[in-house]
Amino acid sequence: MTNDVLVVGDISDETRAAVTGVVKALEKAFNDKDAAALAGQFAERTSWSNAMGTRLDGRAAIEESSGPAMRDFLRDSYARYDVVKLLELAPEVIAVNVAQEPTDGAGTPVAGARGATLYVIARQPDGWKIVAGQNTAVEPPTA
Template identity: 70%
Template sequence: MTSDILVVGTISPETQAAVTGVVKGLEKAFNAKDPVALGEQYTQHASWTNARGTRLDGREAIAEFSAPAMKSFLRDSFARYDVVKMLEIAPDVIAVNVVQTPTDSTGTPVDGPRGATLYVIAEQADGWHIAAGQNMAVAPQAV
């Protein structure tokens, strides 16, 4: 793990890697405009509130909502998701702060709204997934 991540609690390197992998999987799915892969990062009964304040409950609802958004207003939006903090809530439950930086399709940072996201990522029988989260838009900053 990079030293840029503040880790609070006893979180093993393996768990840190797994949790970061979920965030990077979400980033990859968003940038590929793949709502199914995006939905797979969430637990079956996840609760997610997007940057517009819409709460979505369940993996299927998250994927269904994301599909038309990715084809319309998010079509030309790309981002980098950087984990900045992990907080151990319980042995298999980690709160994760993520900074979202807008990029172009090649990953180069661009001007635009940023995001500050909080995920609760929990280990499930089939691996680590987002159980709950909320995204907040942050005013654009010059690159």
């Protein structure tokens, strides 16, 4: 996590690290094209709207949708996920704004659509998980 993260609320260092860890694990799963690991960052009962506007309800649906996408049109897509804001909504419930930047397989930034993502991450019996999220594709400005 960079030093320029906006933190709103009384969020402990431990919680910041845990929530950022979920985001970085999601990034790794996406870049590794590992649908099971990606879905594993979500709670069993979750709702996520992906960058194409498809709402996916539940961890199983996320894995089922992500696998084919990562083997097909996302197979050569990579990204860096940077936490830019943490907002405490309630104890152990954090809204997280993430800026996604396209990269090549080595992590070097490349031209292309970016992502503006909002995750709600909460402590669950099996650890910190995404309970809701919205991923918005942001096209680069035209010259």
